[in-house]
Amino acid sequence: MKNASLLEIQGLRVRVEDKEILHGVDLTVGKDETHVLMGPNGTGKSTLGYAITGNPAYEITGGQILFEGEDITALPVNERAHKGIFLSFQNPLEVPGVTLSAFIRSALEQRTGSRLRLWDFKKKLKETMALLHMDESYAERDLNVGFSGGEKKKAEILQMLMLEPKLAILDETDSGLDVDAVRIVSEGVRLFRERTHGSLLIITHSTRILEALHVDAAHVMEEGVIVKNGGADLVDEINENGFQVLQSESEESGENGNG
Amino acid sequence: MADTKEKSYVEDIDRSVYDIRDEEHDAYRMQEGLTPAIVDQLSKEKNDPVWMQQFRLQSLQIYNEMPLPDWGPSIEGLDIDHIATYVRPNTKMQNDWKNVPQDIKDTFERLGIPKAERKSLAGVGAQYDSELVYHNVRDEVAAEGVVYTDMESALKGEYADMVHKYFMKLVTPHDHKFAALHGAVWSGGSFVYVPKGVHLSIPLQSYFRLNAKGAGQFEHTLIIVDEGASLHFIEGCSAPKYNVANLHAGCVELFVKKNAHLRYSTIENWSKNMYNLNTKRALVEEGGTIEWVSGSFGSHVGCLYPMSILKGDNSRMEFTGVTFAGAGQNLDTGAKVVHAGKNTSSYMNTRSISKSGGISTFRSSVVVEKNASGAKSSVSCQSLMLDSESRSDTIPAMDIRTKDASIGHEAKIGSISDDAVFYLMSRGMSEEDARALIVSGFADNVSKELPLEYAVEMNNLIRLEMKGSIG
Numbered sequence: 072m073k074n075a076s077l078l079e080i081q082g083l084r085v086r087v088e089d090k091e092i093l094h095g096v097d098l099t100v101g102k103d104e105t106h107v108l109m110g111p112n113g114t115g116k117s118t119l120g121y122a123i124t125g126n127p128a129y130e131i132t133g134g135q136i137l138f139e140g141e142d143i144t145a146l147p148v149n150e151r152a153h154k155g156i157f158l159s160f161q162n163p164l165e166v167p168g169v170t171l172s173a174f175i176r177s178a179l180e181q182r183t184g185s186r187l188r189l190w191d192f193k194k195k196l197k198e199t200m201a202l203l204h205m206d207e208s209y210a211e212r213d214l215n216v217g218f219s220g221g222e223k224k225k226a227e228i229l230q231m232l233m234l235e236p237k238l239a240i241l242d243e244t245d246s247g248l249d250v251d252a253v254r255i256v257s258e259g260v261r262l263f264r265e266r267t268h269g270s271l272l273i274i275t276h277s278t279r280i281l282e283a284l285h286v287d288a289a290h291v292m293e294e295g296v297i298v299k300n301g302g303a304d305l306v307d308e309i310n311e312n313g314f315q316v317l318q319s320e321s322e323e324s325g326e327n328g329n330g
Numbered sequence: 331m332a333d334t335k336e337k338s339y340v341e342d343i344d345r346s347v348y349d350i351r352d353e354e355h356d357a358y359r360m361q362e363g364l365t366p367a368i369v370d371q372l373s374k375e376k377n378d379p380v381w382m383q384q385f386r387l388q389s390l391q392i393y394n395e396m397p398l399p400d401w402g403p404s405i406e407g408l409d410i411d412h413i414a415t416y417v418r419p420n421t422k423m424q425n426d427w428k429n430v431p432q433d434i435k436d437t438f439e440r441l442g443i444p445k446a447e448r449k450s451l452a453g454v455g456a457q458y459d460s461e462l463v464y465h466n467v468r469d470e471v472a473a474e475g476v477v478y479t480d481m482e483s484a485l486k487g488e489y490a491d492m493v494h495k496y497f498m499k500l501v502t503p504h505d506h507k508f509a510a511l512h513g514a515v516w517s518g519g520s521f522v523y524v525p526k527g528v529h530l531s532i533p534l535q536s537y538f539r540l541n542a543k544g545a546g547q548f549e550h551t552l553i554i555v556d557e558g559a560s561l562h563f564i565e566g567c568s569a570p571k572y573n574v575a576n577l578h579a580g581c582v583e584l585f586v587k588k589n590a591h592l593r594y595s596t597i598e599n600w601s602k603n604m605y606n607l608n609t610k611r612a613l614v615e616e617g618g619t620i621e622w623v624s625g626s627f628g629s630h631v632g633c634l635y636p637m638s639i640l641k642g643d644n645s646r647m648e649f650t651g652v653t654f655a656g657a658g659q660n661l662d663t664g665a666k667v668v669h670a671g672k673n674t675s676s677y678m679n680t681r682s683i684s685k686s687g688g689i690s691t692f693r694s695s696v697v698v699e700k701n702a703s704g705a706k707s708s709v710s711c712q713s714l715m716l717d718s719e720s721r722s723d724t725i726p727a728m729d730i731r732t733k734d735a736s737i738g739h740e741a742k743i744g745s746i747s748d749d750a751v752f753y754l755m756s757r758g759m760s761e762e763d764a765r766a767l768i769v770s771g772f773a774d775n776v777s778k779e780l781p782l783e784y785a786v787e788m789n790n791l792i793r794l795e796m797k798g799s800i801g
Contacts, residue, residue, distance in 0.1 A: 126752050152758035164753040168771020174757070181758040213771070230757065 074101035077139060077270050078123065078238055084133035085115075085122045092118045094295040095134065100238065103268040105284055107306055109276060110292035111314050116274045117161060119292070120240045123272075124158040125151045138238070153182060155237030155269075159227040159244050165215045171226060172196060172210040175233050182234060199232045202262065204255050221252040228259040239263065240272045245280035257283045278310050352433045352541050359542070360416035366390060369514050372416050376517065379485060381494060389503040389513025396507045403631045403660040403689070408575050408605045415515040417459040417542040423480060425466045434458050437539060451564075453478045455536040457549055460517040471530065477523040478534055481550050484521035493521060496552055500583040500611050500639075508579045508607045512548050516581065519549035524559040524590075533562040533595075533781065538580075540567075540600075546577040553584045553592065555618075560591035564784065568599045568628070575630075577605045584612035586620050588642065593621040597784055599791060600628035602658055608634050616642030616671065623779045624651040626663050627791045635693060637666040640674035640702075651680040652776040652788075655688030655720070656795050664693035664725075669735075673704040681773050682713045684720035685795065691723045694739075700731040708738040714772050715745050716765075766796040 078100040085093040092115045100106050108116050121129045123136060125148040135144045143151055166174075176192050196210060203225045215223050224244055231239050241260065245253050261283045263269060273280065289305040290297050291314070299305065360372060369390050373383040398405070421431050430438075438456050453467030455478070462480035471478075477489060484493050503513035520536045540547045555561050567578070578600060586592045592612070600606050606629040612620040622636050638647035649665040667676040682690040690713065698705045713722035724741040746768050754764035770777070770789045777785040 124752075124756050126756075128748060128752070147761070148752060148755035149758050149760055152756055158756050160753060160756075164747070164750045166750060166754065166768065166771055168774040168777075169767055178757040178759070213774075234757070 074103055076100075076137075077102045077104075078272070079137040079140075080119075080123070080134070081137070082134035083119070083122060083131065083136065085118055086130045086132050087118070087128060091132070092129075092295055093122065096292075096295070096297055098290060098297060100270050100272055101287075102237075102270060104287040105264060105271045105273065107281060107286055107289040108272060108274045108292060109289060109306070109309055109314075112276065114292045115295040116292050117242050118295075120158055120242045120272070120274055123151075123238075123240060124148060124156060149181075152178075152236075157231055157234060157236035157239045159224075159231060159239065159241045161242040161244075161246065163215050163218075163223045163227055165213075165217075167213045167216050169214050170211050171214050171229075174214050175230055178230070178234060196229075196233065199229055202232075203229055203259050205229065220247045221249070224248060224252070224256060225259075228256050228263075232259060232263055235263075235267045236269055238270050238272065240274065241280075242274045243276075244273075245275055245277060250279075253279045254283075256280065260284065278306055281306060351543075352437055358416070358418040359545075360414055362414050362544070363411045364390065364393075364415065364511075364514070368415070372515060372517070375416065375418070376482065377486075379490070382485065385498070386514050389510050392503045393507060393510035393514055396504075396510055398507055402633050402662050403691075405605055405607070405631055407630070408577060410511070410577070412544060413575070413577050414542065414545040415548065416517055417545045418461050419458045419463055421463055423462050423483075424464050427464060427466075430456075430464050434463055437541070438464075438537065451533055451535050453534045455480065455520045455534075457518045457536065457538045457547075459540060459542045459545060460547065462518050462520075465520075467534070474528045475525040476528060476530065477521065479521050481516075481519045481521050481552065484552070489521065489523065492523065492554070493552065496554065496583065496585060497550070498581070498583070500585070500613055501581050501609050505609065509581065509609050512550070512579050512581045512609070515546070516548045516550045518547070519551045519580070520553075522551075522553040522555075522561065522563065524553075524555045524561045526556045527558045528556075529560045530562065533564050535564040535566070538565065538567045540576055540578065540604075544574045544576065546579065548578075549580045551580070551582040553582075553594075555584075555586050555590040555592045557588045557590060559587070562593040562595065564595045564597075564781070566597050566599075566784075568601070575603055575605055576601070577607070578629075579607045579609075581608070582610035582636075584610075584620065586612055586614045586618040586645075588615045589617040590615070591619045591621075593623065594636075595623040595780060595784070597625045597780075597788060597791075598628055598632075598634075600632075602628065602630050602656075604629040604631075606632040606634065608632075610634070610636040612636070612638045612647070614638060614640050614642060614645040614647065616644060618642060618645045620647045621779075622647070622649045622651070622665065623776060624649070624663075625773075625776050625780075625788050625791075626651070626653040626661055627788075627795070629661065630659060632659075632661040632663060634662075635664045635666050635695070637668070638676065639668045639670060640676065641670050642674075643671040644673050645671055646675045647677070649676075649678040649680070650776055650779050651678075652773040653680070653682040653690050653692070654773075654792065654795055655682070655684045655690040657686035657688060660689040660691075662691045662693065664691075664695070666695040667697070667707065669696075669698040669702040669705040669707065672702060674702060675706040676708070678709045678711075679775050680711045681775055682711070682722055683716065683769060683772065684713070684722045685716040687719045687721075689721045689723075691725060693725045693727070695727045696729070696737065698730045698732050698735045698737075703732055703734055705732060705735045706737075707735070710738075710740045711742070712772070713741075713743040714769065715743065716769070762796065766793045769796055 286303040684690040
């Protein structure tokens with residue numbers, strides 16, 4: 072980490088319904104940085120995202136989460152959002168009764184605590200939707216209701232660009248998208264970095280979404296712990312060799328440790 | 331549209347407007363209970379024509395002979411011997427708002443009634459306790475021959491014969507005990523006649539307010555939409571809360587003539603000491619359409635099952651409803667349809683919400699008579715239970731006597747998804763707001779069908795009900 076710390080996770084243990092998923096995770100993300108969290112399916116990457124965001128179904132049994140130096144481990148979800156933490160959901164939920172546009176506007180107003188000028192808001196929304204190649208009509212449709220998988224993911228990135236969080240966690244935002252959609256989403260993510268200098272924690276097990284981005288650090292998670300930290304070269308390494316190589320490496324280091 | 335919707339759940343609401351009780355300055359309050367002498371007295375007070383006087387006494391006799399229904403929620407807390415059936419406000423009916431007494435005017439102003447008229451209504455009626463205190467219709471609407479008046483005037487004026495011909499012919503006093511009671515003591519309500527081919531582009535509205543403690547309201551609404559005409563009629567109801575039972579046993583009779591179209595919308599927010607035992611029915615002729623939009627939020631006990639008789643060929647009905655039963659409420663709602671003509675269709679789409687021990691029951695009844703070939707019917711009912719102490723039941727009944735009917739029925743019961751609450755909160759929304767938003771969204775089948783002001787009011791009511799529902 073080259074910059075001042077934004078998110079600092081120390082010894083985090085997380086349990087879901089009596090089963091411990093994270094067994095002591097340490098992770099630090101600095102301001103204005105892009106981090107990648109990789110690892111095979113079912114190792115606890117999404118759990119970490121939920122724990123940072125504050126999902127009450129994920130019980131923290133040990134360790135702590137600091138955000139801008141403040142302990143937020145016990146803070147409710149919405150208050151973490153107010154502090155600037157954002158999660159792009161892997162499976163965004165459908166919520167009838169509120170339009171995408173009204174939802175974003177209300178979220179922005181909650182965040183800033185003041186009313187927005189409708190004209191300014193509409194203008195920015197329209198521009199941002201154009202960047203993401205989203206049809207304008209989606210703004211007045213009920214939140215995610217009947218959206219395709221790709222449109223749901225774009226709507227998440229749209230929310231990120233409009234809300235301008237200090238830390239955005241992208242949970243498998245690229246999964247299930249076709250090549251064109253990944254490129255558009257990836258461009259949106261790049262713009263987020265360029266414009267707001269907010270930090271990113273990108274959870275992925277492919278690397279397609281990273282192509283337009285400069286990666287500052289990469290972390291590999293396996294079975295609920297971070298097994299390796301590195302730079303952008305770690306992403307390339309995994310890209311070429313998969314996680315298999317790492318697994319044997321970590322086993323070796325484990326043996327060394329024992330010996 | 332979206333912005334106003336959003337406003338409706340961000341803004342605070344004030345429950346107190348519904349709860350303010352006015353001091354009673356009644357000109358006349360009938361003694362409590364029900365005897366031929368009291369009914370006779372009521373008839374005299376109202377200057378009924380002779381036939382109506384007899385009709386009331388016959389209805390009373392039917393009432394006395396008829397047993398209480400042996401199904402539905404308990405109405406044990408209702409003692410008709412202690413209900414004042416007639417309370418006349420201290421004013422004559424006015425058609426100029428300025429002349430309505432100040433306290434009554436204040437009540438309606440708080441509820442936004444005359445303001446709504448200025449903005450978006452073709453005509454307004456306001457009933458306070460047993461009598462209409464205000465009735466007005468826009469000149470251009472009256473010029474098209476549309477009649478919108480209180481039932482008392484209709485009974486004696488130019489349309490006396492029409493009223494005599496239709497009054498309680500669709501819902502007769504023999505229908506059930508409370509229909510008989512209504513026949514005996516009805517007072518107030520509106521009469522609407524839309525002549526052939528006249529289309530009202532903006533709605534008419536009647537607002538019913540029951541202020542008097544321990545009283546009953548028995549208004550009668552009679553609407554005739556003549557051939558090829560169309561109308562949207564809205565009724566709103568509210569009352570302050572008292573610790574004794576109040577009774578509402580209104581009756582609505584709707585006649586939809588050939589190729590006519592009627593939409594009848596209701597937002598009911600009676601206080602939670604009210605027994606709302608209301609009867610509504612529509613008779614639809616060839617090619618005609620009845621659309622019911624119904625939001626039931628108030629009352630201690632409610633029984634409401636608007637019925638549509640699709641008499642003419644190619645006639646159709648749609649029923650869109652939402653019922654919200656909170657603590658201490660037992661709301662038994664639903665809809666009935668009889669397919670009698672050929673190629674008729676019915677569509678019911680309802681949502682019920684129960685919370686804090688509230689009981690919500692949805693009953694549907696679909697009858698297809700043996701000559702009603704080509705009938706189509708679809709019933710969809712979704713329920714949302716907000717906690718484990720609440721209750722929700724769906725009771726469908728079908729009686730199909732043709733071979734070619736197309737009938738669908740779907741019922742779903744669920745609870746608020748924790749994932750959805752988490753999703754909304756992750757964007758900064760409080761838990762209370764997130765839950766209120768999900769519940770409003772669940773009920774948006776109805777709010778989408780209402781004029782904007784009413785949709786906002788409905789969302790406010792939902793938000794009000796959801797307040798303090800966490801923990």
